[in-house]
Amino acid sequence: MDDGRVGVYLHVPFCERVCPYCDFAVVAVGRLAAAREDRYVAALLAELAGRRGLFEGRPLASVYLGGGTPSLLRPDSVARLVAGVRAAFPEAEAGLEVTLEVNPSRLERERLPGFRDAGVTRLSVGVQSFDDRSLKVLGRAHRADEARATLEAVAEAGFRDVSLDLIFGLPGQRLADVERDVAEAVGWAPGHVSAYELTVEADTPYATAVARGQLVRPAEDDVLAMMDAVGEGLAAAGLHAYEISSYARPGRESVHNRRYWQRRAVLGLGLGAWSCEPPRPGAEHGARRVNPRGLDAYLARVESGRPAAEAPPEVLDAATARSEAAFLALRTARGLDAAGFAAEFGLRPRDLYAEAIDELRAAGLLQEDASGDLRLTPQGRRLSDSVFERFV
Ligand code: SF4
Structure with a gap:
């Protein structure tokens, strides 16, 4: 956010x-x-x-x-x-x-x-x-x-x-x-x-x-x-x-x-760099932009005053942004803050991912506290990819 x-x-x-x-x-x-x-x-x-x-x-x-x-x-x-x-x-x-x-x-x-x-x-x-x-x-x-x-x-x-x-x-x-x-x-x-x-x-x-x-x-x-x-x-x-x-x-x-991991604004410059653009009208969940990976193409575009990236930024729809918010937060020890998630998306993680949460909890990979916050367990950290794919 x-x-x-x-x-x-x-x-x-x-x-x-x-x-x-x-x-x-x-x-x-x-x-x-x-x-x-x-x-x-x-x-x-x-x-x-x-x-x-x-x-x-x-x-x-x-x-x-x-x-x-x-x-x-x-x-x-x-x-x-x-x-x-x-x-x-x-x-x-x-x-x-x-x-x-x-x-x-x-x-x-x-x-x-x-x-x-x-x-x-x-x-x-x-x-x-x-x-x-x-x-x-x-x-x-x-x-x-x-x-x-x-x-x-x-x-x-x-x-x-x-x-x-x-x-x-x-x-x-x-x-x-x-x-x-x-x-x-x-x-x-x-x-x-x-x-x-x-x-x-x-x-x-x-x-x-x-x-x-x-x-x-x-x-x-x-x-x-x-x-x-x-x-x-x-x-x-x-x-x-x-x-x-x-x-x-x-x-x-x-x-x-x-x-x-917190989906904050980042201006990425140079070859292959990623940017996270902040929310704006028409892109309420922000946008992503990635620069070309070829040095000659990058230099040619920038030196002629054109944007480094040929393609327009990818505007994140709500589903993509929710999914990213979930698995990026789960990478961190703080985990996914249910109230913050609800403030941005209008729904709590459990409203969207109840089945995944219950199965991952039963498998010992995910913890959910009384406020709905989610965190990886030690075993979940070891097998994090199999947790993240449930939120995509
Ligand atoms: S080529 Fe080697 S040194 Fe260069 S970025 Fe890749 S891993 Fe790092």
């Missing part, structure tokens, strides 16, 4: 090379040439200028530079982008969250003080694993020692708000490997951890290798045990699961990520 503010997401598609499991909008560049970087940054700022009107006057809630590998940008480019967003939305809270995703590499380590001076307040470090074998299986460009060196440099540069990314469920990975990853992650005392199960996306080299039997994924039960180990290890260190894949110390939850 709309909170009257706006979060801004800037997608930077460049990566040193493309990891075989990745299906994000990315472009392999090796080293990012200055002219290419400058052209893309200019396009992002032009897109911002063309689209800010829809969000005019809204206080800025968060800024997130994601990718791709946004830390391949020079600090002066990051500074231009952050300043551009702040100028477009001058009203911002003190202590505004400005997140930059960082990959562990020497080049990026050297730039950390520059990123800090550019206005970045929070880093999301793509560690993925502290085990070289796992990093090799993932096809990542870095090794564990580089991740450690980056985390040291992050602390030296004075960043206090740090998130680590971990991935589990890799081919050949064992429970003990995941437990070691979690233990080392906790040792770095991050305020936030995102821990994702590896998913094999269609049309990736990974999907081909799995189909050919060249990569064998761990059994489902083993992956569930890994998920439990992640949750237990992080909880023991004071990082609570506030969303299915997101863990934080109190007060360190990601402002930006929460906006998506």
Whole structure:
């Protein structure tokens, strides 16, 4: 539901090379040439200028530079982008969250003080694993020692708000490997951890290798045990699961990520970026817009003053919006607030999903309290996809 503010997401598609499991909008560049970087940054700022009107006057809630590998940008480019967003939305809270995703590499380590001076307040470090074998299986460009060196440099540069990314469920990975990853992650005392199960996306080299039997994924039960180990290890260190894949110390939850789960307004800029547009007459439940994934098409459209997305935004009808509201809220520890849901849609969750709620409760996957609020049980979190599909 709309909170009257706006979060801004800037997608930077460049990566040193493309990891075989990745299906994000990315472009392999090796080293990012200055002219290419400058052209893309200019396009992002032009897109911002063309689209800010829809969000005019809204206080800025968060800024997130994601990718791709946004830390391949020079600090002066990051500074231009952050300043551009702040100028477009001058009203911002003190202590505004400005997140930059960082990959562990020497080049990026050297730039950390520059990123800090550019206005970045929070880093999301793509560690993925502290085990070289796992990093090799993932096809990542870095090794564990580089991740450690980056985390040291992050602390030296004075960043206090740090998130680590971990991935589990890799081919050949064992429970003990995941437990070691979690233990080392906790040792770095991050305020936030995102821990994702590896998913094999269609049309990736990974999907081909799995189909050919060249990569064998761990059994489902083993992956569930890994998920439990992640949750237990992080909880023991004071990082609570506030969303299915997101863990934080109190007060360190990601402002930006929460906006998506709460269906708040987000202006997404750049290749393949998604926007959540706020409700307006004719779009009472808001609208969604997605940018093209091809770099040339994106640049050509933006540089000629046209909207980045060729298609008009998708206006959400009530049924789609209800369904999204339900399963996005169920991703979070807070769960689905029945009164808030009724305020927006005129019906309580039970009025619409009584059969699903009763069956999921009987299966031990869902809790319903006296006020009608819904929450996943621990077992429901493990089998969340089978819960969510009942609300679609
Ligand atoms: S570094 Fe991240 S965004 Fe880039 S290719 Fe690898 S997984 Fe994808």
